[in-house]
Each structure stands twice: as structure tokens, then as C-alpha cells.
Amino acid sequence: xxxxxxxxxxxxxxxxxxxxxxxxxxxxxxxxxxxxxxxxxxxxxxxxxxxxxxxxxxxxxxxxxxxxxxxxxxxxxxxxxxxxxxxxxxxxxxxxxxxxxxxxxxxxxxxxxxxxxxxxxxxxxxxxxxxxxxxxxxxxxxxxxxxxxxxxxxxxxxxxxxxxxxxxxxxxxxxxxxxxxxxxxxxxxxxxxxxxxxxxxxxxxxxxxxxxxxxxxxxxxxxxxxxxxxxxxxxxxxxxxxxxxxxxxxxxxxxxxxxxxxxxxxxxxxxxxxxxxxxxxxxxxxxxxxxxxxxxxxxxxxxxxxxxxxxxxxxxxxxxxxxxxxxxxxxxxxxxxxxxxxxxxxxxxxxxxxxxxxxxxxxxxxxxxxxxxxxxxxxxxxxxxxxxxxxxxxxxxxxxxxxxxxxxxxxxxxxxxxxxxxxxxxxxxxxxxxxxxxxxxxxxxxxxxxxxxxxxxxxxxxxxxxxxxxxxxxxxxxxxxxxxxxxxxxxxxxxxxxxxxxxxxxxxxxxxxxxxxxxxxxxxxxxxxxxxxxxxxxxxxxxxxxxxxxxxxxxxxxxxxxxxxxxxxxxxxxxxxxxxxxxxxxxxxxxxxxxxxxxxxxxxxxxxxxxxxxxxxxxxxxxxxxxxxxxxxxxxxxxx
Amino acid sequence: xxxxxxxxxxxxxxxxxxxxxxxxxxxxxxxxxxxxxxxxxxxxxxxxxxxxxxxxxxxxxxxxxxxxxxxxx
Numbered sequence: 001x002x003x004x005x006x007x008x009x010x011x012x013x014x015x016x017x018x019x020x021x022x023x024x025x026x027x028x029x030x031x032x033x034x035x036x037x038x039x040x041x042x043x044x045x046x047x048x049x050x051x052x053x054x055x056x057x058x059x060x061x062x063x064x065x066x067x068x069x070x071x072x073x074x075x076x077x078x079x080x081x082x083x084x085x086x087x088x089x090x091x092x093x094x095x096x097x098x099x100x101x102x103x104x105x106x107x108x109x110x111x112x113x114x115x116x117x118x119x120x121x122x123x124x125x126x127x128x129x130x131x132x133x134x135x136x137x138x139x140x141x142x143x144x145x146x147x148x149x150x151x152x153x154x155x156x157x158x159x160x161x162x163x164x165x166x167x168x169x170x171x172x173x174x175x176x177x178x179x180x181x182x183x184x185x186x187x188x189x190x191x192x193x194x195x196x197x198x199x200x201x202x203x204x205x206x207x208x209x210x211x212x213x214x215x216x217x218x219x220x221x222x223x224x225x226x227x228x229x230x231x232x233x234x235x236x237x238x239x240x241x242x243x244x245x246x247x248x249x250x251x252x253x254x255x256x257x258x259x260x261x262x263x264x265x266x267x268x269x270x271x272x273x274x275x276x277x278x279x280x281x282x283x284x285x286x287x288x289x290x291x292x293x294x295x296x297x298x299x300x301x302x303x304x305x306x307x308x309x310x311x312x313x314x315x316x317x318x319x320x321x322x323x324x325x326x327x328x329x330x331x332x333x334x335x336x337x338x339x340x341x342x343x344x345x346x347x348x349x350x351x352x353x354x355x356x357x358x359x360x361x362x363x364x365x366x367x368x369x370x371x372x373x374x375x376x377x378x379x380x381x382x383x384x385x386x387x388x389x390x391x392x393x394x395x396x397x398x399x400x401x402x403x404x405x406x407x408x409x410x411x412x413x414x415x416x417x418x419x420x421x422x423x424x425x426x427x428x429x430x431x432x433x434x435x436x437x438x439x440x441x442x443x444x445x446x447x448x449x450x451x452x453x454x455x456x457x458x459x460x461x462x463x464x465x466x467x468x469x470x471x472x473x474x475x476x477x478x479x480x481x482x483x484x485x486x487x488x489x490x491x492x493x494x495x496x497x498x499x500x501x502x503x504x505x506x507x508x509x510x511x512x513x514x515x516x517x518x519x520x521x522x523x524x525x526x527x528x529x530x531x532x533x534x535x536x537x538x539x540x541x542x543x544x545x546x547x548x549x550x551x552x553x554x555x556x557x558x559x560x561x562x563x564x565x566x567x568x569x570x571x572x573x574x575x576x577x578x579x580x581x582x583x584x585x586x587x588x589x590x591x592x593x594x595x596x597x598x599x600x601x602x603x604x605x606x607x608x609x610x611x612x613x614x615x616x617x618x619x620x621x622x623x624x625x626x627x628x629x630x631x632x633x634x635x636x637x638x639x640x
Numbered sequence: 641x642x643x644x645x646x647x648x649x650x651x652x653x654x655x656x657x658x659x660x661x662x663x664x665x666x667x668x669x670x671x672x673x674x675x676x677x678x679x680x681x682x683x684x685x686x687x688x689x690x691x692x693x694x695x696x697x698x699x700x701x702x703x704x705x706x707x708x709x710x711x712x713x
Contacts, residue, residue: 348684452705547695550702554694557701606691609684 002358003297005329005624010292010308012316017283017290019312021276025628029304031330032294032627035284039324043284043291052277059274062095065102066267069109073257075264098266109256116249119242126239129219133232136192138184150202153228154193155215161191163212170208175201272628279627295330295624329354331621339364341404349609351621357473359608359617366462367408367604372415373458374558374600376444377425377566380593381416384409412601427589428566444563451556459552459611460497463545464490466615473616481529486615488525489545495519496546548611554603565592646711650704657700664693
């Protein structure tokens with residue numbers, strides 16, 4: 001149901017503002033309104049004083065620093081999660097200590113992570129150097145031991161081998177005949193070359209190497225200037241040593257961050273305090289008094305009032321004030337826990353506007369029922385039940401949407417088992433063939449006509465229920481045109497049902513006159529409400545209402561498709577040797593199950609959104625966002 | 641002969657309805673995904689819009705069912 005909202009005004013001495021805001025933030029029960037834009041309240045907003053401004057700045061700084069570090073801090077154990085959700089002042093650390101700790105830890109951590117990055121880069125790069133050097137090594141002369149000479153290792157693509165001639169000519173002009181180039185094919189695509197030249201010509205040579213199409217093998221800084229053979233050996237030693245160092249640095253980081261899991265709670269405390277300070281702007285003020293205005297769910301009013309009295313004291317009072325006619329209170333859905341998962345589907349479309357009907361409980365009744373009617377197989381139902389129970393347990397804690405979806409599927413699968421018994425289906429007709437399962441009511445595969453009629457009957461009942469609710473809602477909100485339209489639709493439908501009953505011989509011929517009269521009356525109502533175009537639009541409305549009822553045929557059609565696919569699976573399975581048959585049948589059944597879970601969910605949803613909701617639902621509500629709703633926290637990356 | 645024609649008629653009723661639904665859903669679907677990328681909160685409404693044209697194939701199915709019921713059993 002939609003929770004009725006009360007508009008309240010909290011007035012108190014300015015000294016008590018901080019305590020009041022902290023309480024409101026903790027209770028999460030009031031959506032604050034900006035006093036400057038609230039009709040009926042004429043007060044200047046409270047300005048943030050210098051002390052608060054400094055606190056704001058300090059908190060923002062601390063939050064930014066914390067966020068940078070929290071990425072490395074593991075989340076608290078699941079049992080302590082609530083400390084993050086509901087920050088409490090008494091448990092918060094002294095912020096000055098925190099700053100000191102952050103300032104001490106920050107640079108150390110930064111250094112360590114930098115070191116870790118470097119080590120990881122080295123871990124990646126060194127093996128590549130080693131591979132290149134190994135290829136070049138056979139070319140390297142022992143010349144390098146001669147003082148005054150430098151060597152450069154080059155790699156040249158084989159198809160650019162002409163470059164070598166150019167290089168030779170250029171080197172002659174740069175270094176006379178005091179140089180040597182030794183080349184060899186290192187692999188089919190690459191020529192390796194070692195260039196030996198006097199140190200005093202180095203600048204010229206390097207500039208020259210930059211111009212021609214060669215790749216100079218540049219060693220990491222620490223290996224530069226030592227002979228290749230030694231460089232290779234020390235690189236190999238280094239490759240062996242790096243993993244241990246990585247491990248060591250990681251441990252050092254862990255040792256630093258592990259004891260600081262509590263920072264997650266500290267961060268949410270800082271967040272809470274920041275929220276409170278930022279909320280100050282929406283509070284009205286006089287010299288001694290503050291005024292906070294907002295929406296509170298009516299059932300929570302007493303709890304809030306007594307909490308204010310107990311925690312803040314008698315200097316603060318709360319009053320309910322009148323809601324102006326042009327104000328629309330925010331919308332909060334509150335349903336008993338079995339129906340709560342279905343709120344997901346209401347929110348998915350759009351919240352109902354305030355003061356209208358909340359369809360959650362109706363969806364709780366009909367959505368799983370429709371799902372079961374379509375899937376209708378004992379074995380499939382049990383498999384979906386097991387899977388959704390598992391998924392709810394596995395992912396439910398992390399994602400509320402997943403939890404809700406799994407719960408919805410649990411209800412759906414239970415109905416699916418029930419309808420499976422009604423249709424006598426266990427993996428299609430396998431249950432009948434193997435252990436003689438017989439339907440309680442009908443076998444879908446054979447009795448198609450009763451199934452179709454049944455689907456239509458379900459549609460008629462569902463639509464009628466929706467229209468009755470719609471009429472009630474229109475009466476309650478005194479909307480005349482909607483009342484006439486919905487009554488017109490209902491009358492037309494009832495009249496048409498009577499005519500259909502008579503045509504099929506179920507009703508006596510005497511109902512003809514009242515049935516036609518009802519249809520005509522309903523049609524006139526539909527035409528009237530459409531205004532000047534009514535003559536054209538009225539009959540169209542009638543046709544679309546009939547179309548909406550026909551749309552429920554999908555309850556039968558989707559189910560039939562699933563039955564036939566199950567039959568295909570069983571027949572394919574029986575066609576070959578037994579082990580091939582079992583595999584093929586399992587695969588087709590799995591496909592059918594996947595389709596049979598997805599499609600009925602979507603179709604059942606659609607029947608609600610398009611056909612059912614059109615009869616009474618009014619969307620357009622704004623969600624209730626109480627002060628204190630948690631903000632997004634930085635995600636922990638467990639790589640360290 | 642007549643039975644065959646009735647069966648073809650039933651097939652056409654569902655088949656053409658399905659093609660029409662497919663064409664409509666393809667267009668709505670691609671536009672809808674574009675909209676969801678910009679505003680994820682539209683998901684529910686997009687599902688609704690994508691599901692709308694399915695009425696075509698369901699009506700085709702209704703006609704086919706009625707036509708088949710005419711078949712001599």
C-alpha cells in the first residue's frame with residue numbers, strides 16, 4: 001500500500017539543531033523540504049557559519065583522502081556491515097587523529113603502491129628484454145671491454161634491410177672508419193645488428209639512429225652501460241628476484257591497511273556529518289529558532305516525536321501542518337514481506353502517484369499465478385524453484401533486485417508445480433509415459449479448446465477486477481470522466497460476456513435484450529467521455545478493451561509452445577540409442593526451461609503493465625527519499 | 641482439400657501476425673535500448689513498449705484457433 005504522508009514542521013532552539021539533524025539522519029524517516037521554496041513557510045534559510053564552513057572543508061578533504069585509500073582497505077566482515085549503514089557519532093574516531101593518521105599513512109602507502117606498480121612493470125618488461133638479448137648475444141664481440149667504445153643493439157625488419165647500407169654510409173661520415181656493424185638474422189622477420197663506435201661520436205650516432213628506420217634496443221636504466229652478456233645474466237637474476245619483492249611489498253601494504261577496516265565506518269560517519277551540514281541550507285531560521293519542514297510517513301510520526309523528546313529534549317517540538325492543494329507528497333510503498341519483492345516490478349514501470357492504488361499485492365497474487373499457468377510442469381517448476389532459491393542465497397545479499405527477482409521466481413515456480421499437477425505434466429508427457437501421471441483437470445496438449453476458453457475467462461476476471469478497482473479509485477478521487485469511461489468499459493465487457501454465453505448455449509435466449517442494452521449503454525458512455533470525436537473513438541475503445549481480454553490467450557499459447565517443445569525433446573530422446581537420447585533430450589529440455597522461465601515472466605509482466613494497469617493505475621509518483629539515505633561508497637578493489 | 645486450405649489459413653494468421661510483431665518489436669527495441677542507455681530508469685516502460693505489438697501475434701493466434709476449430713474432426 002501507499003503510506004500516507006504527513007507534512008511536519010520541527011521547531012527548536014538553534015543550539016539543538018546539530019542534535020536534531022543527527023537524529024533525523026540516523027532515523028531516516030523524514031524527507032527535508034527546502035524552506036525557501038515551501039509554500040506557507042516564510043523564513044530566510046540558515047546560513048552556514050564560519051566554524052561550520054571550516055568543518056565542511058575539513059570533512060570534504062578527509063573524505064577525498066579516505067576514498068583514495070579505502071580502495072585498498074578490505075570491507076569489514078559481513079557482521080559489521082551495519083556500522084557502515086548506520087553511522088553513530090559515539091563510535092566515530094577523533095577526526096584530528098584521523099587526519100594525522102591519514103597524513104602519516106598516505107605518503108607511505110603511495111610510495112608502496114608506486115613501488116608495486118614499478119615491480120609489476122618490471123615483471124612484464126624484463127622477459128621481453130631477455131628474449132631480445134638472447135637473440136643478439138651471438139653477435140656481440142668482446143670489443144666492448146675496450147675503453148672509449150660504446151655498443152648499440154639494433155633490430156631491423158628484414159624487408160627494410162636496405163637501411164643497413166644507408167646506415168653504413170652515414171656512420172662513415174659521422175665516425176670515419178672507427179666503427180663496426182655486425183649483423184645476423186635473428187629470426188625470419190628480423191635482422192639483429194650490433195653497432196660499435198667511439199664514445200666521443202655517441203651524440204651524432206644516436207641522432208642518426210633516430211632518423212633511420214631501425215629499432216634500437218634500449219635496456220632499462222640500471223642495465224645501461226654494462227656489457228650485454230653481464231646485463232643478460234643480471235636480468236635473469238632480477239626476474240627470479242622480483243616475485244619475492246612483489247610479495248613483500250604487498251604484505252607491507254596489507255599490514256598497513258588491514259587494521260584500518262574501521263575506516264569504512266568512519267567514512268560513512270563523515271558522509272553523514274557532511275549531509276547534515278549540507279542540509280543546513282534547507283532549514284529556516286530566526287534569531288533563536290530553527291524550523292525544519294518535511295514529509296514523514298504517518299505511521300512513523302509517533303516514533304519520531306518520542307525520539308525527538310528522548311534524544312534532543314523539550315527545546316524541540318514537532319507539529320503536523322496542512323498540505324497545500326498544489327503540493328504532492330512523495331510516494332513510499334510499504335507491503336507485507338511476502339509481497340515486498342513485487343515492489344520491484346511496480347518501481348520498474350513508474351511509481352503510482354500519491355493517493356492512488358498500489359498494485360503490489362495484486363501483482364503478488366496474479367503474477368506468479370500467470371507464470372505457473374504458462375510454465376505448468378512439475379519438473380520444470382521444481383528445477384526453477386531450486387535455481388531461484390540458490391540464486392537468492394548466492395546473490396541476494398549483494399543485490400536487492402536479484403533477491404527480489406529470485407523470490408518472485410520462487411512463488412512462480414511453486415505455482416508452476418501446482419499447475420503441472422493440474423495439467424499432469426512432468427517434463428512434458430514423460431511423467432505420463434514413465435510413471436502414469438494423470439492430469440487433475442485437463443491435458444493441455446489435447447484439450448486445446450477448454451484451455452483457450454479458460455485463459456479468456458482468467459483474462460475476463462482479471463480485467464473486470466481491474467475495472468472495478470478503477471471505478472472505485474475514480475469515485476474516491478472524484479474524477480467524473482474516468483468514472484464514466486471505466487464504467488462504460490465494464491458494462492460493454494459484461495454485455496459481451498453475456499452475448500458470448502448465450503451464443504455458446506450456456507445462457508438462455510432471454511438474456512439477449514439485457515445484454516444488448518448493457519453493451520449499448522456502455523458504448524454510449526465511452527462515446528460521451530471522448531468528446532466530439534466520441535462517435536469514432538468510443539467503438540475503438542470498446543474494440544481495444546475486447547482485444548485486451550483476448551490478449552490473455554497468451555496464457556494458453558505460451559504454455560502450449562512449451563508443451564510441444566517438451567514433446568519434441570522426449571521424442572528426439574526416444575529416437576536413438578539410450579545415452580544419446582538422454583543427452584539430446586536433456587539439451588532440448590534445458591532450452592525449453594530457459595525459454596519457459598524467461599518468456600512467462602515477461603508475458604505475465606506485460607499482462608499486468610499493459611492490460612491490467614490500464615484499467616486503474618495512475619503513475620507519476622515521486623519516490624520518498626528520507627534525509628540520511630546512504631550515498632555511494634568507494635568500491636574496494638581486492639587486488640592488493 | 642478444404643481441410644488443407646483451412647490449415648494454411650490458420651498458419652497464415654499466426655505467421656503474418658508474428659512477422660508484423662517482429663518488425664514492430666525490432667524498431668521499438670532498438671529505439672528502446674538507445675533510450676535505456678541514456679536513462680536506465682526507463683527500463684520498465686521500454687519493456688512495456690516492446691511488449692505492446694505482441695497483441696498482433698496473439699490476435700493472429702486467436703483467429704488461427706478459431707479457424708482450426710472449424711476443421712472437421
